[in-house]
Amino acid sequence: MRFSYKNLMQRFLIPRPTLIEWQKKAKDDKQNWRVKHLQYLRDQTIIEEQTKAEIRNLPLGLEDLFLVSVYLFFYPKTDYLDKQKLKKGLRDFGHSCRSSIEYKHDFAKKIWSVDTIDGTARKIANYQKVFDIFDSFTAAQFGLFMHHISNFIETINLKISPTKTDLLDGLSWQELYMYDKYFSDKEIEKYFHTQALL
Numbered sequence: 001m002r003f004s005y006k007n008l009m010q011r012f013l014i015p016r017p018t019l020i021e022w023q024k025k026a027k028d029d030k031q032n033w034r035v036k037h038l039q040y041l042r043d044q045t046i047i048e049e050q051t052k053a054e055i056r057n058l059p060l061g062l063e064d065l066f067l068v069s070v071y072l073f074f075y076p077k078t079d080y081l082d083k084q085k086l087k088k089g090l091r092d093f094g095h096s097c098r099s100s101i102e103y104k105h106d107f108a109k110k111i112w113s114v115d116t117i118d119g120t121a122r123k124i125a126n127y128q129k130v131f132d133i134f135d136s137f138t139a140a141q142f143g144l145f146m147h148h149i150s151n152f153i154e155t156i157n158l159k160i161s162p163t164k165t166d167l168l169d170g171l172s173w174q175e176l177y178m179y180d181k182y183f184s185d186k187e188i189e190k191y192f193h194t195q196a197l198l
Contacts, residue, residue: 005019005020008041008045022037022038023038052197055137055197056198058141059133062185065149065192066188067130069153070111070183072149072150074167075089080150081146083134086134090131093127094124095125097123098169100168102169102170105176105180107177152191156183160179
């Protein structure tokens with residue numbers, strides 16, 4: 001039986017000659033670890049495509065993708081597969097808007113866009129909607145979603161070298177412009193459409 005290696009090559013970055021060698025082993029020795037691993041990877045690609053279709057049917061918006069991406073960009077050491085720790089970090093991040101000049105930039109206004117109801121002029125991020133989506137995810141949906149968020153952040157880190165600051169404090173207007181550009185709705189939509197999640 002012929003098998004297309006394209007999905008495995010793209011998804012797992014395994015060279016085609018390696019996959020061909022593993023397939024040959026599958027014919028000769030059914031108990032070889034490579035045979036079982038190859039079957040597992042094939043199954044994973046099918047499951048991932050089905051999971052992506054499920055995610056596309058959820059009320060996931062660009063604002064949600066933006067907020068989670070920006071949070072993990074600023075806190076790259078977060079264990080993003082631990083849903084409870086992620087939610088706690090997002091909540092803290094959602095309330096971390098400050099009064100310095102950097103937080104008047106459009107990029108900051110996009111993060112912290114919701115007025116508080118306590119009568120102060122403070123702004124918070126709309127993290128509650130993200131929590132609702134997280135809570136609706138199955139484990140497979142959450143894991144795949146966060147995997148793609150992580151990959152999106154890696155693409156941004158390749159384009160810009162983030163300054164190690166305390167959130168936006170000390171960033172120049174030029175740096176904030178670059179962040180705004182690479183976290184724009186256009187860039188987010190382009191990436192997640194390419195990954196078949198939107």
